[in-house]
Amino acid sequence: MKTKNNRYGTVPPCGAIGSVxxxxxxxxxxxxxxxxxxxxxxxxxxxxxxxxxxxxxxxxIYIGIDKGIELLMIENYKTGLLWDITMRNKYIKDGLQKLSFHQTNKKQKKSAPLYMGATSLMFSLFHFPGRGRGYWGVNGSV
Incomplete structure (x- = not known):
């Protein structure tokens, strides 16, 4: 049975979580x-x-590459670490400039509710009582 727009309707949660x-x-x-x-x-x-x-x-099942994108993008959302490391690469900088991207010095400031929103929800879900012990916690505990 297909849904509207001729799609089958299967949804991978990593797609949404990776967009945080x-x-x-x-x-x-x-x-x-x-x-x-x-x-x-x-x-x-x-x-x-x-x-x-x-x-x-x-x-x-769980798929490792899906867990990877979830973890990486949550970390990137919290700290910007991945984008900071990526943007240190001269080839990436050169490529972006050739594509007419421009560097700005503005850093988007995360408000407390935004920071505490999706990120805290994800971390709290991984240690939610009664739903199984997750594989990482707010303080990095296993």
């Missing part, structure tokens, strides 16, 4: 939806690979 640096408010809302309305999507290592509500299906 671009749309943190939307990601927070999305993660809450997953957690509250698709509880079987949550497991020992966090969110499973994918789900499809049209087919009443949730993956039973």
């Amino acid at each position: 640096v671009f749309t943190p408010d939307i990601v927070e809302e999305t993660v809450r939806y997953y957690f509250e309305h698709v509880p079987q999507l949550w497991g020992y290592y966090g969110f499973k690979d994918a789900f499809n509500l049209d087919r009443d299906w949730v993956s039973r």
Whole structure:
């Protein structure tokens, strides 16, 4: 059964979570939806690979590359570490300049609610009582 616009409706949570640096408010809302309305999507290592509500299906597996993008982009959202390291590379800087990107000295200031929103939600979900112990915690504990 296909959904509107000829799509099959399978959704990988890593897509939304990996977008936290671009749309943190939307990601927070999305993660809450997953957690509250698709509880079987949550497991020992966090969110499973994918789900499809049209087919009443949730993956039973976790995929490492999906966990990787989640972790990397949450860290990037919190600290900017990955973008800072990437932008130190002269080849990347040269390529972006050739594509007409311009460097700015403005740093987007994260407000407390925004910072505490998606990031804290994700970290709190990984140690939510009764949903299985996650693989990292707020203070990096295992």
